[in-house]
Amino acid sequence: MSENGRDGAYAPIEAWFRSYVDEFRGADGALPGPLEFKLAHSARVAENSSLIAAGLGLPGGEAALARAAGLLHDAGRFTQYAGHGSFIDARSLDHGLEGRRVLEEKARPLFSCGAAFGRLLCAVQYHNRKAEDLPSGLPPADNSLLLLVRDADKLDIMNGLIGSVETDGFKGLQVMVPDIALSRELSPGVLEAAARGETLALKDLHTLADIMVMVAGWFKDLNYTPARQAASDRGFLSRLRRQLPESQGLDALFSSLAKTEAQPGRKYIGDVDS
Ligand SMILES: [Fe+2]
Structure with missing residues (x-):
């Protein structure tokens, strides 16, 4: 396992995600601007997940799962935008739940460990809930991964918002x-x-x-x-x-x-x- 979670188990997940995103490209090969942004966001959240995993001293398999959950956390954004032209969940759909649906349908064969896939699905489903609306009583291992992805996501949104405000x-x-x-x-x-x-x-x-x-x-x-x-x-x-x-x-x-x-x-x- 490499130290940033990019190992043999992660590579097929990254490749699958690229091909999934390709489904949303137009005839000219381009993604709509908002989805291009989400693709870059997904890669940065994967990086942030690895950063947090390293800071917590997580072992290789756990770090790779954290990185995968970071990369896939917004899988539902692509179908949300394609179907509704909006990223506002209240006016379209819950993109966390939608991400879980997409991954359950398409990504299960990528995970040899059903328990790990279940934990990733949990992190995707609840990553966008308000803190006070998170379900209580999640298994501790599920909860830990969910909280890590939520942190990684927030770090990137904070970073992107501040950088964009400062720039233009x-x-x-x-x-x-x-x-x-x-x-x-x-x-x-x-x-x-x-x-x-x-x-x-x-x-x-x-x-x-x-x-x-x-x-x-x-x-x-x-x-x-x-x-x-x-x-x-x-x-x-x-x-x-x-x-x-x-x-x-x-x-x-x-x-x-x-x-x-x-x-x-x-x-x-x-x-x-x-
Ligand atoms: Fe999200």
């Missing part, structure tokens, strides 16, 4: 979600909800500033120390704060987020002994 004010956002205005003003109630610790949902947001506040709030939801460390190393919170207006309420929100700690006592419990 995130002009590309309106390709993804045309209903969101590129304004740096917060919509009524957004700051208050974030200050209460509520997890904001895209369907309730109207401006780029709202989205930045939503994404800043994810910092407190990062589960594992290596993910928290990566977010700190990349300066996510301070960089987001610089892109938002002067406001004592925002200052207070960001300083309280910076003081949150990785989920206390959260340990990765993988199927590492089997």
Whole structure:
């Protein structure tokens, strides 16, 4: 097993994913822009999953499964966009559940271990749920992988959002979600909800500033120390704060987020002994 999870077991999964994505290309071989973005996002979430797995010291098989779950977590985005032309789950379908459906239908032969495939399906199905809406009572090994993929996904979205805002004010956002205005003003109630610790949902947001506040709030939801460390190393919170207006309420929100700690006592419990 290689240290970043790219080993013999991972290669066929990566190849399958490429051919799956090819189904959504047009006659000219190009993907629609939003799906090109999701393809690149998937590869980066795989990288982030490997980074977290390495930080947690996971053994090779577990690290490869984490990388595969990161790569495949948004499999449902492709059918979602092809069928509905939207990435807003509330107006189309639950793309986590859809990803599970797609993978159950098409990817089962890639996994020799049914238990590992089941854990990956669980991570895909629930990766997009609000933290407070996650099912309780998942088997610990399933839960551990799910939490890792959620962290890896959030790291990439945070990174992409901040980089795009810094580069050009995130002009590309309106390709993804045309209903969101590129304004740096917060919509009524957004700051208050974030200050209460509520997890904001895209369907309730109207401006780029709202989205930045939503994404800043994810910092407190990062589960594992290596993910928290990566977010700190990349300066996510301070960089987001610089892109938002002067406001004592925002200052207070960001300083309280910076003081949150990785989920206390959260340990990765993988199927590492089997
Ligand atoms: Fe997703």
